[in-house]
Amino acid sequence: xxxxxxxxxxxxxxxxxxxxxxxxxxxxxxxVGLGSHFLPMLLPLLVNGFLVPLPWAVLTGAIVPLIxxxxxxxxxxxxxxxxxxxxxxxxxxxxxxxxxxxxxxxLWPALLSAVVLCRLSGLTASWFLxxxxxxxxxxxxxxxxxxxxxxxxxxxxxxxxVVRQLERSRSILIKPHDSLPEA
Amino acid sequence: MTVxxxxxxxxxxxxxxxxxxxxxxxxxxxxxxxxxxxxxSAAHVLLGRRRLRxxxxxxxxxxxxxxxxLLQWLxxxxxxxxxLRTVAVFLLSTLAASVAPWTWIxxxxxxxxxxxxxxxxxxxxxxxxxILISESRRTLQARALSAPRVSGPGGFASVTGALTAVFRRxxxxxxxxxxAQLLNEIVR
Numbered sequence: 001x002x003x004x005x006x007x008x009x010x011x012x013x014x015x016x017x018x019x020x021x022x023x024x025x026x027x028x029x030x031x032v033g034l035g036s037h038f039l040p041m042l043l044p045l046l047v048n049g050f051l052v053p054l055p056w057a058v059l060t061g062a063i064v065p066l067i068x069x070x071x072x073x074x075x076x077x078x079x080x081x082x083x084x085x086x087x088x089x090x091x092x093x094x095x096x097x098x099x100x101x102x103x104x105x106x107l108w109p110a111l112l113s114a115v116v117l118c119r120l121s122g123l124t125a126s127w128f129l130x131x132x133x134x135x136x137x138x139x140x141x142x143x144x145x146x147x148x149x150x151x152x153x154x155x156x157x158x159x160x161x162v163v164r165q166l167e168r169s170r171s172i173l174i175k176p177h178d179s180l181p182e183a
Numbered sequence: 184m185t186v187x188x189x190x191x192x193x194x195x196x197x198x199x200x201x202x203x204x205x206x207x208x209x210x211x212x213x214x215x216x217x218x219x220x221x222x223x224s225a226a227h228v229l230l231g232r233r234r235l236r237x238x239x240x241x242x243x244x245x246x247x248x249x250x251x252x253l254l255q256w257l258x259x260x261x262x263x264x265x266x267l268r269t270v271a272v273f274l275l276s277t278l279a280a281s282v283a284p285w286t287w288i289x290x291x292x293x294x295x296x297x298x299x300x301x302x303x304x305x306x307x308x309x310x311x312x313x314i315l316i317s318e319s320r321r322t323l324q325a326r327a328l329s330a331p332r333v334s335g336p337g338g339f340a341s342v343t344g345a346l347t348a349v350f351r352r353x354x355x356x357x358x359x360x361x362x363a364q365l366l367n368e369i370v371r
Binding site (some may be wrong): 006008009010012013014015016017018019020021023024025027028029030031032034038043047049067069071072073074075077078081089094112130133134135136140149154157158161162165166169171172173177 | 196205243244254255257258260264265269279280303304309311312313315316318321322323327339346351356364
């Protein structure tokens with residue numbers, strides 16, 4: 001046994017590139033002073049959900065925050081913010097992959113459901129974490145939600161653009177039956 | 184450059200010890216926590232220039248720890264052990280990850296093993312991360328020079344445009360990599 005089969009290799013390479021972007025974008029955003037409120041780590045994980053099958057989308061979404069935490073220290077391992085972001089990444093990629101695979105032409109319902117469910121899971125997790133660490137839970141959850149609004153706006157503006165462009169790029173990585181018919 | 188397996192084994196043992204230290208920092212009493220933070224900071228400095236940079240990367244973690252103190256103050260109860268544990272776990276876990284002999288570990292996984300695919304996946308991520316960090320930084324710096332503000336006319340659109348370019352170039356790189364792997368299989 002050497003190489004994985006082409007389909008698996010394809011998903012693996014797309015997921016690896018998106019995971020690498022998930023690690024690279026926060027560093028680049030901080031370097032140019034754009035900050036973390038644009039949720040740069042979650043952007044590629046969401047795009048990945050539209051390009052690969054469910055297991056790869058969930059796996060990639062779950063491991064990227066943990067790798068980033070080990071490599072750069074952010075998001076922190078303790079309190080377990082990395083675990084919270086891991087949950088958010090898995091939900092974001094997983095919901096997008098599941099809905100877009102079942103109805104490939106309907107990008108917006110998949111995108112909006114993924115973004116809303118990701119924010120809800122993040123909100124719930126931050127509320128529980130705040131309670132666990134004796135922090136003001138209501139304030140922490142509300143602050144987390146408000147801070148992430150520019151990131152949500154960027155996700156909604158950018159992801160349809162990127163996904164449509166990638167699907168129309170006639171790349172050998174995007175399988176013909178995955179792509180949308182030409183308008 | 185070849186590194187002796189003995190040295191790799193020592194690095195693996197040290198990494199596991201530091202990881203255990205990171206886990207135990209969650210339960211350490213305050214006095215020992217201060218000792219752990221000082222020792223881990225010293226180890227970061229002693230282990231070389233590259234790790235010094237990783238120590239500089241600790242500024243966001245320090246800001247996060249300060250935010251925790253602020254939130255505790257808002258909640259009416261300040262307990263310094265929580266921010267100290269945050270810093271201790273950061274120092275010990277990043278140190279554990281940086282001293283671990285990743286190449287040696289990856290080289291020890293055989294193609295028939297269950298760990299082969301996860302190992303390959305992590306190697307792919309490392310390969311692409313090395314390229315894309317500098318590429319995305321360059322693109323965003325170019326954007327910042329042409330449109331200094333994020334808010335206001337064209338600001339948000341410029342961020343969207345720059346990121347679309349980053350994604351497109353990342354896919355081109357992935358495509359080349361995929362084609363190379365397919366050709367490699369055909370040649371074999």
